[in-house]
Amino acid sequence: MQVKTFTGPDTKTVLGRIKQEMGLDAVILSKHEGNGENGPWCEMTAGLERAVKTLDAGGNGNGKNAASPAGWNEWHREWSLIKEHLLVLMKPGIRLEDLSPRQRVALEYLEREGVEGTVLLDLFGRLRSTPHASVLEPLSDMVSVKPWEESHWPERVHAVAGPYGAGKTSTLVRMALSLRSRRPDMSICIVNADSERGNGRLLLKHYAELSDMAYREASDGVSLANVLRESRQFDRVLIDLPGLGRQDSFSALSTRMGLCAAQDMAVHLVLAPSYAPQQMASFMRQYANGCAGSIIWTKLDEACTFGAVVNMAVSSGLPVSALSFGPGLKNTLTPARDVMLWRLLFKHQLPCDTPSRGDAAI
Ligand SMILES: Nc1nc2c(ncn2[C@@H]2O[C@H](COP(=O)(O)OP(=O)(O)OP(=O)(O)O)[C@@H](O)[C@H]2O)c(=O)[nH]1
Ligand SMILES: [Mg+2]
Incomplete structure (x- = not known):
């Protein structure tokens, strides 16, 4: 069931929003009303039995928890296969001798460590033109870090x-x-x-x-x-x-x-x-x-x-x-x-x- 909470100044406005976003099949699961600092408010939780595609884009304003599109898994599997084939064709293009000895050792190490071919290819492309660069420079661009601390994660x-x-x-x-x-x-x-x-x-x-x-x-x-x-x-x-x-x-x-x-x-x-x-x-x-x-x-x-x-x-x-x-x-x-x-x-x-x-x- 798709469940979503709507708020507004009064029942009519909230019902209108529910109807607009979830359609006529939505069921009201709960309703709360009150009077706050900014005047009266109404909050309703509505549910819908079927998966609703239109919720994806507007569900939480940014669509980040959007339901997978139909065939997503299949598409992903096919894309992985295509990537593997492309990699086989492109691997001879990784000419480690074009890199500085330090960079070459680092890339060989990362391969042994289980870093994927596509990532190595990307790293190679970034390092080839900068022989003095450390492998950590492109790696830092590719792997981002956001420490678990209140300043980085203000979400409630x-x-x-x-x-x-x-x-x-x-x-x-x-x-x-x-x-x-x-x-x-x-x-x-x-x-x-x-x-x-x-x-x-x-x-x-x-x-x-x-x-x-x-x-x-x-x-x-x-x-x-x-x-x-x-x-x-x-x-x-x-x-x-x-x-x-x-x-x-x-x-x-x-x-x-x-x-x-x-x-x-x-x-x-x-x-x-x-x-x-x-x-x-x-x-x-x-x-x-x-x-x-x-x-x-x-x-x-x-x-x-x-x-x-x-x-x-x-x-x-x-x-x-x-x-x-x-x-x-x-x-x-x-x-x-x-x-x-x-x-x-x-x-x-x-x-x-x-x-x-x-x-x-x-
Ligand atoms: N060695 C090690 N064990 C860990 C670590 N984190 C969790 N565990 C152990 O892994 C086991 C499973 O941990 P849980 O936190 O119950 O994992 P879960 O994902 O909640 O498991 P489910 O709820 O059963 O899906 C427990 O025995 C933990 O003690 C870790 O960082 N290192
Ligand atoms: Mg658990």
């Missing part, structure tokens, strides 16, 4: 998504704890939207109580819309989303849970670098079309190569926001910095091995 609502067992719930707790330690004054609400996981529930509830945070549960679009509405007084709302089955996609989950309607929200994709490249490509198809926030890399302590960090940044265009490197919940997550990524990639050094000043893991 943050959700974590990702494959089963990737570390979503642990990451959410760590994100909440890091917020709490930096900003003790901040009011935080943790929302468990993954009703399938009993132990996740216990963990979230326990840490919320322990750290003076509110705890809520939402198992479907309607309850999540209600939770989001009544949690407006919180400075930050952190949502733990369920994992996706093989045939599922994030945009479908987003529609089911009514995330398209959520305002001021960022979705962070939680991944571990140890997934195989084909699996990563499959996650890209499932998630990247709807996750418009960042990638959080978990289980760095279990991985032996880190090329995936570069590959996913390039193919999704998402910045890396945080890194986690241990099964515990304390001192195992740090806001990402580019220098940490390069140490990880080129030296296999975890952020906890050499914490920079001011970047202590939470």
Whole structure:
């Protein structure tokens, strides 16, 4: 069900908006009215049983959680195949001897590290004309970083998504704890939207109580819309989303849970670098079309190569926001910095091995 909340000065205006955006089939799920500083207000949550294409563009004003277009997966698969064929044709064009020895060693290393051919080709093109440039210069352009800190993430609502067992719930707790330690004054609400996981529930509830945070549960679009509405007084709302089955996609989950309607929200994709490249490509198809926030890399302590960090940044265009490197919940997550990524990639050094000043893991 597609769920969306509309607000306006009175019932008539809000009904008009619902009709215009969702059509005559929309059902009113809840209605609230009141008198605020700016006069009377009315808020209605409406639902629609079928997937509505027209919501994509206007759902949250920027269409970032738009449902996948028909045939998206098929198209993606075909494009990957075309890319592979193109790469075979173009690979002889990577004449490493055109690069400086330092650049050549770096590119050879990145290939062994699992960085994809298309990315290497791009790097080669950028380095060829600048023999003195370090490989970190083009890499910094290709892999963006946006640390998990309030100044970089002013959105009020943050959700974590990702494959089963990737570390979503642990990451959410760590994100909440890091917020709490930096900003003790901040009011935080943790929302468990993954009703399938009993132990996740216990963990979230326990840490919320322990750290003076509110705890809520939402198992479907309607309850999540209600939770989001009544949690407006919180400075930050952190949502733990369920994992996706093989045939599922994030945009479908987003529609089911009514995330398209959520305002001021960022979705962070939680991944571990140890997934195989084909699996990563499959996650890209499932998630990247709807996750418009960042990638959080978990289980760095279990991985032996880190090329995936570069590959996913390039193919999704998402910045890396945080890194986690241990099964515990304390001192195992740090806001990402580019220098940490390069140490990880080129030296296999975890952020906890050499914490920079001011970047202590939470
Ligand atoms: N080694 C290591 N283990 C981690 C890390 N993050 C999480 N884990 C472990 O991975 C397991 C799964 O973590 P969860 O946070 O429950 O993962 P999830 O994605 O919420 O799992 P589901 O809700 O079942 O889909 C737990 O045993 C965590 O302790 C990490 O950075 N390193
Ligand atoms: Mg979980």
